[in-house]
Amino acid sequence: MVANDDSLGELIGQVQRGEAGARDRLFAAAYGELRKLAHARLFHGGRNTYLGTTALVHESYLRFLNGARLSSNDRRAFLGYASAVMRSVIIDAVRERQAERHGGDLQRITLHTEGLDGLPAAEDGVLEIHDALNLLAQVEPRLAQVVEMRYFGGYTEVEIAEALDLTERTVRRDWDKARMLLGAMLKD
Amino acid sequence: MALSLAEIAALSALLDQVLALPVDHRQAWLNGLAAGHSPHAERLRQMLETAERGDDDGPSWPGAPGWGGSG
Numbered sequence: 001m002v003a004n005d006d007s008l009g010e011l012i013g014q015v016q017r018g019e020a021g022a023r024d025r026l027f028a029a030a031y032g033e034l035r036k037l038a039h040a041r042l043f044h045g046g047r048n049t050y051l052g053t054t055a056l057v058h059e060s061y062l063r064f065l066n067g068a069r070l071s072s073n074d075r076r077a078f079l080g081y082a083s084a085v086m087r088s089v090i091i092d093a094v095r096e097r098q099a100e101r102h103g104g105d106l107q108r109i110t111l112h113t114e115g116l117d118g119l120p121a122a123e124d125g126v127l128e129i130h131d132a133l134n135l136l137a138q139v140e141p142r143l144a145q146v147v148e149m150r151y152f153g154g155y156t157e158v159e160i161a162e163a164l165d166l167t168e169r170t171v172r173r174d175w176d177k178a179r180m181l182l183g184a185m186l187k188d
Numbered sequence: 189m190a191l192s193l194a195e196i197a198a199l200s201a202l203l204d205q206v207l208a209l210p211v212d213h214r215q216a217w218l219n220g221l222a223a224g225h226s227p228h229a230e231r232l233r234q235m236l237e238t239a240e241r242g243d244d245d246g247p248s249w250p251g252a253p254g255w256g257g258s259g
Contacts, residue, residue, distance in 0.1 A: 139196045177203055180235045184199060185191050 015074050023074060027081050034085040079163040080145065083153030090152060091130050132185045136178065143178040146171055195228070202232055 011029055014022035129151070137144035145164065149155045157175070161168045191199075202221070206214050214236065222229035 135191075135193065135196065139193055140200055143200075173207070176239065177200070177207065180203060180239050181196060181200060183238060184231060184235050185196065 023077065026078065030078070030082065031085060034082050035089050076163050076165070079149065079153070079155065079159070083145075083149040083155065086154070087130070087148055087152035090126065094126050128186055129182065132182050135185065136181060140178070140181070143174050143181070146174040147178045147182070150175060199228055199232065199235070202226075202228055203235070206232065206236065 007029070011022065011026040015026055133144050133147055136147070142164070146160055149160045149163070150157070155163070157168050157171045160166070161171045164171070166174075206217055209217055218229060218233050218236070221232065
């Protein structure tokens with residue numbers, strides 16, 4: 001778990017120097033913070049102090065990644081990893097809540113993600129999107145990654161473009177096209 | 189989720205073609221696709237109509253709370 005900027009900076013330094021296993025250590029260190037972010041996004045919606053705090057943690061990572069001049073491969077890998085962690089936590093949480101509800105009267109949760117017009121946004125819909133995204137990844141992996149980073153990871157188009165070495169325009173087109181494909185997949 | 193991987197791939201390729209066209213040329217392109225008995229013509233038309241309706245309704249991709257907007 002990364003507790004402060006110094007330790008994070010050191011880990012990034014190790015990645016920059018190409019030290020064996022450094023990337024894995026950086027990812028492992030970030031895991032706890034990423035889980036917090038995912039839970040905050042899932043349960044608190046964003047317009048409160050808690051998410052403001054965790055968003056700052058997120059920004060701290062981005063600031064380090066931007067300033068550290070990590071190789072594009074390392075940066076891409078980190079942001080991709082972060083989005084995958086967020087997605088995993090969100091999906092696990094939704095499934096857990098659904099399982100718990102069978103024995104109680106828990107309230108439904110709403111996922112505060114980027115909107116997917118015309119697509120369901122609550123728990124069932126999130127799982128459907130998760131499944132559809134798995135299928136889409138087999139045909140159009142880049143589109144699926146853009147959706148994962150934006151919908152589950154919360155990254156902006158600018159951040160995704162930088163991470164994936166694409167133009168913002170391409171990211172926007174990918175996002176729009178993916179939305180159309182996912183909409184058709186979920187409609188059937 | 190009834191679409192097969194082959195259908196998704198076909199729709200994706202067709203979307204690349206139609207989205208590259210100016211908006212006012214797309215209807216003719218769709219008509220041509222339908223005239224050729226493409227099994228995807230009607231679905232593609234619906235997909236485009238849905239997307240256009242979204243555009244008419246306002247921002248298609250509102251910024252997610254807490255994440256600093258849509259970029």
